[in-house]
Amino acid sequence: MIGRDLLGIEDLDRMDLERILETAERMQEVGTREVKKVPTLRGRTIVNLFFEPSTRTRTSFEIAGKRLSADVVNFSPTSSSLTKDESILDTARTLDAMAPDAVVVRHKVAGVPKRIADVLAAPVINAGDGAHEHPTQALLDLLTVYQEKGRIDGLSVAIVGDVLHSRVARSNIYGFLKLGAEVRIAAPPTLIPPAIESLGVKAFTSLREAIDGADVVMALRIQRERLDGAYVPSIREYSATFGLDRTKLRFAKDDAIVMHPGPVNRGVELSHDLADHRPSVILDQVRNGVALRMAVLYLFAGRPLTAPREA
């Protein structure tokens, strides 16, 4: 059965994934009601421990928690003792003493949610750690594809962009593979992670080959620092070779959908046109994010607390 924490898709099996997605579909219906609130987590405290700023993901978790009637507390580094050089783990231990029912953690260094989970009694939900995993993003991506296409088995999924630094890419790779899709990645050679094919995907340095016949094309965000010559010579070169527009999309299937975790660098990863119109389903992804996070909080938060693994 599902473990105590949600640290990554790598730790989940197919049954776990299906269970979370099914639960998310039920939560979608709650979002269509007049009163978009159920009392399920009433009296529970959920702490958003975001060491790395993120309005979208944090707001999504906040809304999800509130729709389940939980008390949601946002704890971000600038408003804490971290500026006084309190270590991450000491912060987590202090938090644990206040007995939260779940802690949602985001950090720019991989492995922090796992280390925090080792010292907390409360379940930890990873909201993104370095280039490691972003499980709730991948889950909402899977949900979106599932609802658009009716299935994931047998689909061809192409993930395009800075895969090397992308936790969204990794989580999606694990998720889509476990649910039976074929996954390809496309990136300039400097942005392909070492030994990525050992995860079960095929790597391409040609966008066209990667999206040939694809049902789903997922564009990843590329950060400005990578475009300034260190990994890729320029924005111009990147968007010419890997940016998606309607013309290049022709190589995918006619009914292919386009996805992006957001926020979109318009004109870089996606053309303005694709960013705003079908076949891109970006806003559906965001909408599904709340239902998905409600499902995750329902499944992981508010269970009886266990003792922490470490002292």
Place this chain on the structure above:
Amino acid sequence: MVLDDVAIRRALVRIAHEVLERNEGQSRLYLVAIPNGGVPLARQLAENLRGISGLELPVGILDTTLYRDDLTLRGERPPLRRTEMPSAVDDRIVILVDDVANTGRTIRAAMDALMDFGRPRAVQVVALVDRGHRELPIRIDYVGKNIPTHARELVILRGRDGSLEPPLEVVVVPKGGDA
């Protein structure tokens, strides 16, 4: 086995008459099934009501899992079931339909859920089987059959091959035994 398919059908015909009698002259009835067992029962009840009076009633499905009062006591979360409410509940006489009434907690959860959907004019409850053992002040308005049981027993509505397809039957099994 305490109720076979024939007995269940007969009970639902009788209940249909009782519903119509009690709500004489009312046209805003709304059957809301509590899944999973309440669903085939509500559908049959709706058919019966149409057959007797020509009334077309909406039939909704309302999962109560998110309103349960025992969720945090359990380790594993129970799976959520589909909720489909084709009609608004405002000003309707909502008739909740459940298969087995026991402690009354499921009905309590269903009423809380219903209140979040709107303001019904009235709420009445149909239960195919009433076991007694009430822990809350919940009254069942229409009962198929009263069946006294031990707390250690389970009362289950089931259909063909583990589904809820007819022929339906109600059985009593010891807890932990084979259903």
Place this chain on the structure above:
Amino acid sequence: MGRTLIRRGRVLDPSSNRDETADLLIEDGRIAAVESSLEVPGAQVIDAQGLWVAPGFVDLHTHLREPGQEYKEDIASGGRAAVAGGFTTVACMANTHPANDDPAVTDYILDRARQDAPARVLPIAAATKGLEGSVMTEMSAILRAGAVAFSDDGKTIMDSGVMRRVLEYSCMVDAPVIVHAEDCTLVGQGVVNEGPVSTRLGLPGNPAVAEAVHVARDLLLAQLTCAHLHIAHVSTAAAVELIRRAREQGVHVTAEVTPHHLTLTDETTLGYDTNAKVAPPLRSAADVRACRKGLIEGVIDAIATDHAPHAVHEKDVEFTAAPSGLIGLETALAVVLDLVRSGELQPLELMRRMSANPARILRRAGGSLGVGAAADVVVFDPHQEWLYDPAKGFSKSRNSPWAGQTLTGQVKATLVDGRLVYDFARGVLAP
């Protein structure tokens, strides 16, 4: 001084290739006799039945953190950890605060060692001032003060021109130049071995080629300059191969490997345990196999711990922020006995790589139980299982990937200059 008789142990002496049960007599700080049976009335007796008796281990590479970072370790505590681990001599690296780039600091270290360390301490001085990689240190003066080798370990000399001149100059003073071979520009932000593990962890990778590039460079420069180049903590198959070929061509190069690079792969970091974060990083299974093979074949001459203490609060942070390094003096023997247990190395050969070879590289006496040799001896039980709890160890620090594990192989007694400095039952006894 009195007489000590170590009885009925399996005596392993690399200097004479002796491997047999024998009695060993120590008198006035030296080995007086090694015979199949000795009767010495009035001698203090150490019963070594079922135990192995070998020359005290010589560690070419430790960080004792004094002066400047005594909260992590100091010469006294490091010395105690050393003898508890069977090491009678340790060479300590120069990346202290201030760095050991001056005769005064070398002097200070030797003075502290004389007063407080139960083991012999040999200072390794910096090759460049401040370890900044640009100006050579006063090698002649520092050697006279008592240093034994030069190294910027902790850092790499990136400027090849500077490296060349360091190697050239070192020929004059005939001391080894020990290199931490890693191209920083290839390492970048890397914190774990680049490969499937770094991809799964989502952490920046440190590619094997970063080591190979500098090993290649330094070997070519050594060839050019006839210096004695010693390569610290070899971790990659590529480096082993480069060293093998250079040796065949007659380059004066020696090399060491750590216990952790002989037994742990990069998969040890999969749970983000910062106690497995080390530089160079733990590498792939293929690299580990190549290092083992290199040590067995003699391409790598010696085992050195690279004992690198860091305080608990320094390691108890997110992976990228933690300092690299792990402690190793007290666990080295148990870990490297793995090579004997697997049948890859004979006990005598393991002992050669733990004492005789490191001593030779440092141009010091050691690694011998021959009559007349200084009585630096270790007595250990190769089969003894014990639970390793770093909190109960002699090092001030606890950063070990073996914490909480059951290890096999335990030191029972350590003698330096014939004096019993460590006894398993009583702990450290000197100075």
